[in-house]
Amino acid sequence: MTSLDGRTVFITGASTGVGKAIAYEIAKVGKANLILAARRIALIEELKTELESKYEGVKVLPLKLDVSKVEEIESTIASLPEEFANIDVLINNAGLALGVDYVRNLDMQDTMKVINTNVIGLIAMTKAIIRIFYKNDGHGDIVNISSIAGQDSYPGGSIYCCSKAAVSMFTSTLRQETIDTRIRVMEIDPGMIDTDFLTVRAHGDKAAADRVSRGLEPLTGQDIGELIVFGITRRENFVLSQATALPSFQADCTYMYRKE
Numbered sequence: 001m002t003s004l005d006g007r008t009v010f011i012t013g014a015s016t017g018v019g020k021a022i023a024y025e026i027a028k029v030g031k032a033n034l035i036l037a038a039r040r041i042a043l044i045e046e047l048k049t050e051l052e053s054k055y056e057g058v059k060v061l062p063l064k065l066d067v068s069k070v071e072e073i074e075s076t077i078a079s080l081p082e083e084f085a086n087i088d089v090l091i092n093n094a095g096l097a098l099g100v101d102y103v104r105n106l107d108m109q110d111t112m113k114v115i116n117t118n119v120i121g122l123i124a125m126t127k128a129i130i131r132i133f134y135k136n137d138g139h140g141d142i143v144n145i146s147s148i149a150g151q152d153s154y155p156g157g158s159i160y161c162c163s164k165a166a167v168s169m170f171t172s173t174l175r176q177e178t179i180d181t182r183i184r185v186m187e188i189d190p191g192m193i194d195t196d197f198l199t200v201r202a203h204g205d206k207a208a209a210d211r212v213s214r215g216l217e218p219l220t221g222q223d224i225g226e227l228i229v230f231g232i233t234r235r236e237n238f239v240l241s242q243a244t245a246l247p248s249f250q251a252d253c254t255y256m257y258r259k260e
């Protein structure tokens, strides 16, 4: 097992949900330096206080970053304080779905927001940080959060599903390109998780989101955090290349077992 002590881990979309849970799971097991990036900096400041007081030796750098604004990514990473500049692990978690509209009714602003965040932002983050890995003798871990929706489509999911399929293809290409290094490229494909994902997808309509998950027991962010900790603490020659993580009721993103 590789220790996380002293490793610098960059997590995008870290203020809530899965990103926040990943930060917790890492803090539990190692004295890591965590760069926690999100649009809502106040939430990250709170998380810093929580994590640093609970887990001795963990250091948190809150970072205001909207990955969909790709022009800001390079300069943000170039101006990290020295203590956090030498990144060892990148967890590309920021992502969202907006709406479940059929193609004929797509809102193009929402479409661009989803593609810019889930795909372009992830690519720009990866490009910026993999350059640090190459300078660092070809070492480092990249964990891309894709989705079961990148494997199976559903009506109304054209943009989200294609964004996650793009993440999966980008990830496998990157794994091939780095095969002669000790850079590990991992893809995690979760099914339904108990976060505000469904509410965001429903444009804030919690009742509509609750109808989707009614009677179902989704995964938790902690489940995904534990899986990622497993991947990034393996010995160097072990690559958790792709893992699909589903709750027991879910066979793919549409075929779900409901008791009632």
Ligand code: 8X3
Pocket: 146, 147, 148, 149, 190, 191, 192, 193, 252, 253
């Ligand atoms: C979202 C997965 O199953 O909730 O990434 O559509 S699901």
